[in-house]
Amino acid sequence: MNRQIEIVVNPSSYPINYKGEYHxxxxxxxxxxxxxxxxxxxxxxxxxxxxxVPVDNISVxxxxxxxxxxxxxxxxxxxxxxxxxxxxxxxxxxxxxxLLTNGKLKYAAVMLFYNKLGRxxxxxx
Numbered sequence: 001m002n003r004q005i006e007i008v009v010n011p012s013s014y015p016i017n018y019k020g021e022y023h024x025x026x027x028x029x030x031x032x033x034x035x036x037x038x039x040x041x042x043x044x045x046x047x048x049x050x051x052x053v054p055v056d057n058i059s060v061x062x063x064x065x066x067x068x069x070x071x072x073x074x075x076x077x078x079x080x081x082x083x084x085x086x087x088x089x090x091x092x093x094x095x096x097x098x099l100l101t102n103g104k105l106k107y108a109a110v111m112l113f114y115n116k117l118g119r120x121x122x123x124x125x
Contacts, residue, residue: 015041051111054104060091063105064115068093071113 015022015033022033024041033041042050068090075081086093094100099109 015045051108052101052106054101055107055110056104058105058110058114060094060100060105062116063090063109063113065090067113067115 022038023030024033046053072086076083094109099106
């Protein structure tokens with residue numbers, strides 16, 4: 001009796017980081033994306049610059065509250081926003097700052113407020 005397992009992998013519209021490198025397949029060839037080619041590929045595939053791409057595995061609850069508190073304090077101190085503007089839940093604040101898309105954090109939000117960036121560098125994003 002022969003048994004078969006089929007693994008179906010849907011294509012990603014965003015390049016996947018593997019050990020710090022980005023690759024794409026064209027026909028039977030695999031090529032590494034770097035520098036300008038990587039940026040161009042991301043923009044062509046998603047219509048987004050890297051900082052606007054949504055992140056799947058980090059939520060608002062994972063962000064560093066201390067960093068968000070510092071942002072609120074400095075925004076008031078520099079008179080960029082009022083205390084009343086900032087007296088809202090984190091998710092609402094991030095939405096007002098255009099750091100969420102369809103309920104998901106954008107890379108920019110992660111870079112600003114996530115305190116475990118070392119994990120990101122190891123491919124956890």
